[in-house]
Amino acid sequence: MNGTMKRLSDRILGGAMVAMLGLVLAFLVTPLLVTCLLAFDSRSFLGPLPPPALSLRWFEKLASLDYVATGLATSLKIAVLATAIDVLVGTTAAVALDRGDFRGRGLLMAAFLSPLIVPAVVIGLALLLFLSRIGVVDGFTRLLCGHVVITLPYVVRTVLASLAGRDRRLTEAALVLGATEREAFWTITLPLIRSGMVTGAVFAFAVSLDDVAVSMFLTDPSTYTLPVALVSSMRASFDLSIAAAAVLLMAVTAVLIIVLERFVGFDRLLGQGLFRS
Amino acid sequence: MSALTAARPQEPAIPSPAPARMTFILLAPGLLLLFGIFVLPLLGLGLESLRQYVPGRVGSAIDAPLTLENYRELATASFAGVLYETFKLSAAASLVGLLAAFPLAYCIVRRFSPRQRAACIGLLVMLVLLSMLVRTYALELAFGSVGIARPLLLALGISPTSRGYIEVLVGAGLLHAVMPICTLTLLGTIQNIDPRLCDAAQSLGAPAWKAHLGITVPLALPGLVSAFLIAMTFAISAFVIPMVLGKGRVLFLSNTIYTRFSDVANYPSGAAVSIAMLVISLVVLSLASLAHRRKGARS
Amino acid sequence: MTMTRRNLLSLIGASSAVGLSAPWLGGARAATGLTAAEWGGDVVDAMKQIAAKQNGAQFNWVLHQGGAGAILPKIKAAWPKVDYDYIAGWEGSFNSMIAEDWVETITAADIPNLADIPEKIMMRDAKGNVKAVPRAVGGMYFGYRTDTAPFAVSKIDDLFDKRLKGAICWPGPTQSMMLQIVALALQGGGNESNMEPGWKLMKDLAKSGNIGRIAVTDVDFTNSFTSGETSVGFFAEPSWAAVAKNFKITRLTKQAGMATFLYQSGFAVMKNRPNRKATCDFINFAISPEMSALYAKVAGEAPLNGKAAIPPELAHLAFTPKEFESFVHVPDYKVVLSQQDAWAKRWESDIAPLL
Numbered sequence: 001m002n003g004t005m006k007r008l009s010d011r012i013l014g015g016a017m018v019a020m021l022g023l024v025l026a027f028l029v030t031p032l033l034v035t036c037l038l039a040f041d042s043r044s045f046l047g048p049l050p051p052p053a054l055s056l057r058w059f060e061k062l063a064s065l066d067y068v069a070t071g072l073a074t075s076l077k078i079a080v081l082a083t084a085i086d087v088l089v090g091t092t093a094a095v096a097l098d099r100g101d102f103r104g105r106g107l108l109m110a111a112f113l114s115p116l117i118v119p120a121v122v123i124g125l126a127l128l129l130f131l132s133r134i135g136v137v138d139g140f141t142r143l144l145c146g147h148v149v150i151t152l153p154y155v156v157r158t159v160l161a162s163l164a165g166r167d168r169r170l171t172e173a174a175l176v177l178g179a180t181e182r183e184a185f186w187t188i189t190l191p192l193i194r195s196g197m198v199t200g201a202v203f204a205f206a207v208s209l210d211d212v213a214v215s216m217f218l219t220d221p222s223t224y225t226l227p228v229a230l231v232s233s234m235r236a237s238f239d240l241s242i243a244a245a246a247v248l249l250m251a252v253t254a255v256l257i258i259v260l261e262r263f264v265g266f267d268r269l270l271g272q273g274l275f276r277s
Numbered sequence: 278m279s280a281l282t283a284a285r286p287q288e289p290a291i292p293s294p295a296p297a298r299m300t301f302i303l304l305a306p307g308l309l310l311l312f313g314i315f316v317l318p319l320l321g322l323g324l325e326s327l328r329q330y331v332p333g334r335v336g337s338a339i340d341a342p343l344t345l346e347n348y349r350e351l352a353t354a355s356f357a358g359v360l361y362e363t364f365k366l367s368a369a370a371s372l373v374g375l376l377a378a379f380p381l382a383y384c385i386v387r388r389f390s391p392r393q394r395a396a397c398i399g400l401l402v403m404l405v406l407l408s409m410l411v412r413t414y415a416l417e418l419a420f421g422s423v424g425i426a427r428p429l430l431l432a433l434g435i436s437p438t439s440r441g442y443i444e445v446l447v448g449a450g451l452l453h454a455v456m457p458i459c460t461l462t463l464l465g466t467i468q469n470i471d472p473r474l475c476d477a478a479q480s481l482g483a484p485a486w487k488a489h490l491g492i493t494v495p496l497a498l499p500g501l502v503s504a505f506l507i508a509m510t511f512a513i514s515a516f517v518i519p520m521v522l523g524k525g526r527v528l529f530l531s532n533t534i535y536t537r538f539s540d541v542a543n544y545p546s547g548a549a550v551s552i553a554m555l556v557i558s559l560v561v562l563s564l565a566s567l568a569h570r571r572k573g574a575r576s
Numbered sequence: 577m578t579m580t581r582r583n584l585l586s587l588i589g590a591s592s593a594v595g596l597s598a599p600w601l602g603g604a605r606a607a608t609g610l611t612a613a614e615w616g617g618d619v620v621d622a623m624k625q626i627a628a629k630q631n632g633a634q635f636n637w638v639l640h641q642g643g644a645g646a647i648l649p650k651i652k653a654a655w656p657k658v659d660y661d662y663i664a665g666w667e668g669s670f671n672s673m674i675a676e677d678w679v680e681t682i683t684a685a686d687i688p689n690l691a692d693i694p695e696k697i698m699m700r701d702a703k704g705n706v707k708a709v710p711r712a713v714g715g716m717y718f719g720y721r722t723d724t725a726p727f728a729v730s731k732i733d734d735l736f737d738k739r740l741k742g743a744i745c746w747p748g749p750t751q752s753m754m755l756q757i758v759a760l761a762l763q764g765g766g767n768e769s770n771m772e773p774g775w776k777l778m779k780d781l782a783k784s785g786n787i788g789r790i791a792v793t794d795v796d797f798t799n800s801f802t803s804g805e806t807s808v809g810f811f812a813e814p815s816w817a818a819v820a821k822n823f824k825i826t827r828l829t830k831q832a833g834m835a836t837f838l839y840q841s842g843f844a845v846m847k848n849r850p851n852r853k854a855t856c857d858f859i860n861f862a863i864s865p866e867m868s869a870l871y872a873k874v875a876g877e878a879p880l881n882g883k884a885a886i887p888p889e890l891a892h893l894a895f896t897p898k899e900f901e902s903f904v905h906v907p908d909y910k911v912v913l914s915q916q917d918a919w920a921k922r923w924e925s926d927i928a929p930l931l
Binding site for chain 1: 303306307311314318322391395404406409414415416425452453463464465468469482510548551563
Binding site: 043044046047048125128129131132133216219220221222228231232233234235237 | 611615616617618619636638639640641646649650652653654657659660794795797798799802803804814815817818819821822
């Protein structure tokens with residue numbers, strides 16, 4: 001391939017990439033924009049866009065409902081606890097699955113992924129029946145169990161993904177140079193998989209915060225999560241306060257990202273892997 | 278220094294294969310958790326699936342006899358149809374998602390400025406945190422039969438209520454949910470690929486597309502397979518997306534299960550569908566990862 | 577022989593004057609804490625207003641998540657420990673609870689106001705004991721959005737009209753106890769015991785391409801109508817009421833050839849709870865004439881207490897004996913409830929693939 005053709009093909013590729021990225025980002029962003037429109041929709045029902053008028057009624061409703069505060073507190077507690085457990089247990093499991101070369105490794109990998117295959121409704125019902133049989137009736141414990149089950153696979157998988165791509169010779173080199181296994185892990189491997197851990201934690205937190213299907217079965221009369229409370233307040237009429245809640249969450253996320261970027265620097269948080277650009 | 282080297286004369290220069298005991302200790306908490314809150318409840322569900330269901334009751338009675346009837350009932354064309362629909366749309370959405378996520382992840386890691394990177398990752402995190410129910414209704418109002426895209430669809434001659442379009446819409450819904458997950462997962466993979474390899478290839482005369490296809494993609498393959506598996510498993514068990522966007526006509530396995538877990542409390546049948554779904558999905562997914570590992574071993 | 581609410585009450589006559597709700601007679605009385613499972617939205621609002629007007633019971637309101645069926649596995653899992661003093665339900669959920677023997681038997685001594693409620697509608701166990709206290713009646717019927725429906729639907733055959741392509745919202749197998757198929761069966765000369773004509777018509781309808789959406793929950797149906805996706809449907813009262821708040825709808829409850837079904841919503845008092853008397857006293861208060869009228873106004877379901885006035889917006893649920901005879905079909909619920917599982921499976925194998 002001579003030089004001109006190469007430059008042309010590079011340019012076409014570049015143009016195609018830009019076009020595709022634009023399309024992808026437009027597709028991803030559209031529902032976010034629609035959600036914002038819905039949250040400020042003045043109508044009391046779900047109607048075709050665009051909304052005829054805007055209003056703050058859904059936010060006011062969200063602020064006035066007494067179960068919102070309780071539900072939110074429970075949701076956050078469970079999400080944080082579940083994520084913490086996931087990161088600890090998931091990372092150790094992923095590291096073990098990566099370093100070990102034993103029979104049945106593939107089977108165990110599949111086993112750690114399998115909670116994602118089972119529909120949430122099934123996990124909820126199965127856990128409800130099982131936990132009641134062994135005597136665990138407390139709503140908070142049940143919810144925590146359910147949320148850990150459905151979020152653990154995300155952490156295991158993302159950490160495994162970042163472990164799989166790394167250069168093992170780095171660890172070997174460290175060991176040759178006299179480091180112990182533990183030192184090699186903490187100084188070489190862990191920073192390399194940091195983005196995997198953070199990504200997994202974000203997924204775990206998000207899934208836990210949004211879950212309805214599993215939580216539906218595991219709440220008890222005194223403990224409930226926010227999504228369950230919002231969904232069950234609708235009987236036949238669609239309540240757009242869930243859109244308002246989604247917009248608030250978006251705002252909080254945006255603020256958090258900006259703060260993290262300014263004070264910690266995203267690159268330091270997510271890690272830049274081995275090769276900085 | 279000398280003490281260190283003196284203390285390790287017997288140690289081999291390259292460490293022996295990881296001692297199994299350490300691996301086991303690391304695996305123990307995960308295995309215990311998985312066993313306790315996943316495997317055991319599923320075994321309970323499996324037992325439920327073997328029990329006889331008396332119509333009008335809630336689930337099976339305590340002393341119900343064991344039977345294979347719940348599984349025999351699944352040997353129908355309609356169940357096979359639902360199975361096919363689920364896997365077809367999930368695979369399509371996962372593949373397309375991966376194709377779109379890979380370039381996006383690459384650009385985030387290698388092409389964007391730090392500020393653009395933060396903005397893009399922030400957007401992806403926001404998308405992951407977006408409630409599934411709200412997202413689905415937003416997609417319905419944007420691309421559904423009463424959505425803003427309706428005039429465009431009609432102009433193109435596509436009937437928004439036809440089954441073909443609904444399937445595409447469900448696929449688009451799955452795609453929208455899966456893409457941010459894939460992109461974020463691939464970030465770590467791409468970070469660990471040496472960009473100088475591609476640069477070297479290009480400086481030796483290869484066009485960009487050839488360099489990436491020959492170097493970046495093969496190196497990222499384990500991560501790509503991981504991302505595909507996450508996307509696929511997520512899509513197979515989707516419930517809200519087919520229910521809302523599929524207008525109740527495009528059914529996934531989880532919708533079939535939901536029918537059995539409602540007022541008609543036929544838990545044995547629902548359990549049977551769940552176990553069947555789990556087994557089939559595990560087979561399909563292990564075939565996928567097996568194929569990858571064989572390819573990897575060959576290269 | 578079908579009974580209407582009115583002619584039944586004329587038989588009972590004034591003898592029910594005795595069982596009026598007793599106003600709480602003076603004195604400070606500590607309110608008993610009770611836990612109740614109710615539907616969200618207008619129904620729990622109505623019940624909260626009713627609870628505010630008395631001081632014998634204080635409530636922790638737990639809302640049904642999804643349909644009434646989501647609470648059943650929770651009760652089964654915890655049994656014999658029960659977390660709820662009463663559970664609001666309808667024929668669909670009451671049947672399972674009675675079969676599982678989770679509910680208390682209710683006598684006239686427990687709830688005197690029962691005398692005002694038509695006996696025929698009360699759900700009983702195999703021995704004939706009353707097991708659930710009905711409070712209101714809702715309808716399941718055909719209807720359409722007056723402004724967006726392509727034409728005025730007036731008979732079942734209209735559903736197959738080409739102009740309705742994609743315009744029908746049809747309930748799914750977990751909704752409406754499959755009474756929509758019974759309605760089709762009636763058109764074809766059958767009924768709930770002979771459903772073949774109904775299945776045949778259902779297959780034709782599915783093949784016609786007129787069904788735009790299969791609604792899986794109450795909210796599906798409402799959203800489908802309010803967003804303009806579909807405009808003709810068969811559904812239960814709460815969804816029609818939600819749509820009617822914002823759009824003009826035509827309810828075909830008194831249309832020859834298009835059957836209307838009535839279902840009850842009521843209370844099931846759970847066994848193994850310590851506050852049976854307080855629960856029964858509250859329920860007795862809730863079904864009194866004034867409270868029934870309040871419930872009807874707020875929750876949108878017609879009152880069953882013969883002495884309560886039916887608000888004008890529920891006129892479509894008020895039938896003269898002749899109207900009742902012509903338009904309302906009262907199925908043999910024993911058949912309907914025992915066939916739910918079989919019908920749902922038949923829907924999945926025969927109808928769903930055609931949609």
